[in-house]
Amino acid sequence: MDSNGGGEVCRILRELKTLKASKSDIERRISDLEAQLRELNLNNGTVVPNGSSCTLMSTVDSGFGHGLSADMIYRYSRQLLIPSFGVQAQSNLLKSSILVVGAGGLGSPALLYLAACGVGRLGIVDHDVVELNNMHRQIIHTEAYIGQPKVKSAAASCRSINSTIQIVEHKEALCASNALEILSKYDIIVDATDNAPSRYMISDCCVVLGKPLVSGAAVGLEGQLTVYNYNGGPCYRCLFPTPPPTTACQRCSDSGVLGVVPGVIGVLQALETIKIAAAVGEPLSGRMLLFDALSARIRIVKIRGRSLQCEVCGENTAFTQKQFSEFDYENFTQSPLSTSPLKLNLLPADSRISSKEFKERIVNGEANVLVDVRPPHHYKIVSLPGSVNIPLSRLESRLPEISSFLNETKERKALNPDSVPSLYVICRRGNDSQRAVQLLHKMGFTIAKDIIGGLESWAQDVDQNFPTY
Numbered sequence: 152m153d154s155n156g157g158g159e160v161c162r163i164l165r166e167l168k169t170l171k172a173s174k175s176d177i178e179r180r181i182s183d184l185e186a187q188l189r190e191l192n193l194n195n196g197t198v199v200p201n202g203s204s205c206t207l208m209s210t211v212d213s214g215f216g217h218g219l220s221a222d223m224i225y226r227y228s229r230q231l232l233i234p235s236f237g238v239q240a241q242s243n244l245l246k247s248s249i250l251v252v253g254a255g256g257l258g259s260p261a262l263l264y265l266a267a268c269g270v271g272r273l274g275i276v277d278h279d280v281v282e283l284n285n286m287h288r289q290i291i292h293t294e295a296y297i298g299q300p301k302v303k304s305a306a307a308s309c310r311s312i313n314s315t316i317q318i319v320e321h322k323e324a325l326c327a328s329n330a331l332e333i334l335s336k337y338d339i340i341v342d343a344t345d346n347a348p349s350r351y352m353i354s355d356c357c358v359v360l361g362k363p364l365v366s367g368a369a370v371g372l373e374g375q376l377t378v379y380n381y382n383g384g385p386c387y388r389c390l391f392p393t394p395p396p397t398t399a400c401q402r403c404s405d406s407g408v409l410g411v412v413p414g415v416i417g418v419l420q421a422l423e424t425i426k427i428a429a430a431v432g433e434p435l436s437g438r439m440l441l442f443d444a445l446s447a448r449i450r451i452v453k454i455r456g457r458s459l460q461c462e463v464c465g466e467n468t469a470f471t472q473k474q475f476s477e478f479d480y481e482n483f484t485q486s487p488l489s490t491s492p493l494k495l496n497l498l499p500a501d502s503r504i505s506s507k508e509f510k511e512r513i514v515n516g517e518a519n520v521l522v523d524v525r526p527p528h529h530y531k532i533v534s535l536p537g538s539v540n541i542p543l544s545r546l547e548s549r550l551p552e553i554s555s556f557l558n559e560t561k562e563r564k565a566l567n568p569d570s571v572p573s574l575y576v577i578c579r580r581g582n583d584s585q586r587a588v589q590l591l592h593k594m595g596f597t598i599a600k601d602i603i604g605g606l607e608s609w610a611q612d613v614d615q616n617f618p619t620y
């Protein structure tokens with residue numbers, strides 16, 4: 152491209168950046184003003200549509216005995232026209248309050264549909280900020296909100312769809328000490344989180360408060376959905392009295408997810424919530440829906456009913472609100488409540504080196520072998536030049552390969568007969584590499600060292616252009 156063309160591109164990029172910044176600023180101001188207006192209306196005991204006109208009368212009960220105003224009748228007309236739904240269900244919905252825990256992949260579609268369908272009050276709990284790698288599945292957020300709290304972004308989207316309902320923002324991490332207070336303000340709870348301690352905590356809290364829980368999960372290309380603690384049905388602990396083994400969830404090679412899969416499950420969570428709130432149909436209690444995206448199959452299986460021996464909802468349980476608020480869910484599940492990745496520290500300091508130090512050694516021409524222990528599909532995304540891929544799960548059976556790489560490097564670099572090349576291990580974030588080094592030490596490769604923080608640290612401290620995922 153000629154220099155003029157380059158200048159033009161720069162000018163357009165600059166203008167785009169400025170416009171995007173003002174767009175995000177304007178959206179924030181709209182959302183603040185709408186919140187102020189709602190506050191004033193609540194205090195005055197009147198309801199004004201959050202549009203430009205203040206046509207008070209249009210939102211007041213139209214006087215037909217169902218509590219729906221003319222505006223509501225028009226807005227929700229397609230739902231009112233369903234014979235098995237109608238004004239009664241809509242009126243029930245408008246009186247309901249729903250809390251969605253997590254404004255991520257499941258929470259995004261659930262929140263959008265719950266806002267759109269006209270629930271009375273919609274609460275959102277999340278402590279995280281919007282990131283670029285959320286965009287493929289967390290469709291409630293837009294690029295303009297990257298770096299801002301998810302709660303703000305999600306609330307703004309919900310308000311832009313339906314400004315007549317009350318949206319409550321809880322910008323905090325849900326934990327045992329605040330869960331009772333937050334959940335008690337709502338009729339129905341939607342679990343749209345993605346970790347074991349949160350699942351147990353939210354389910355237990357729903358049991359002690361007597362609230363139905365609409366629970367969803369999605370990983371990879373599969374999802375599942377059920378309703379807990381509803382009409383005598385089981386709670387999460389009835390089904391899973393003991394937490395799953397933690398090793399699978401503590402690896403730094405997290406499982407991926409195709410964006411549309413939590414989308415499907417999140418939409419179904421909204422549907423089950425609407426059925427409970429509106430008192431229509433048969434909510435998915437005592438049954439579990441299993442979704443397999445690749446085979447395009449949805450199965451509904453019967454699950455066990457409430458367990459009399461359940462520690463939380465069983466016959467002789469003494470699990471009270473006080474016990475709940477003091478229960479250590481992280482310890483119980485051996486995994487963190489927060490979504491921030493786990494950082495293990497399994498090795499002595501002299502068995503680890505920083506990514507910067509590793510880079511210096513390469514620059515100084517040190518003879519070494521670098522083993523990347525991530526799964527092959529991770530290695531294909533991005534890898535360091537000269538590294539060899541031996542996944543952690545195969546390491547033990549492929550030790551002879553490491554010996555031959557070491558010998559080959561020794562010959563190539565023409566080392567003294569009594570010196571050996573260095574052996575380094577790397578992974579995505581530096582947890583699996585430590586496990587690998589532990590194993591290598593045990594198997595006689597005592598020179599093996601772990602690169603602290605893995606490829607993420609390389610991208611952060613050595614090469615900022617190195618892709619992260």
Ligand SMILES: [Zn+2]
Nearest residue numbers: 386389461464
């Ligand atoms: Zn139970």
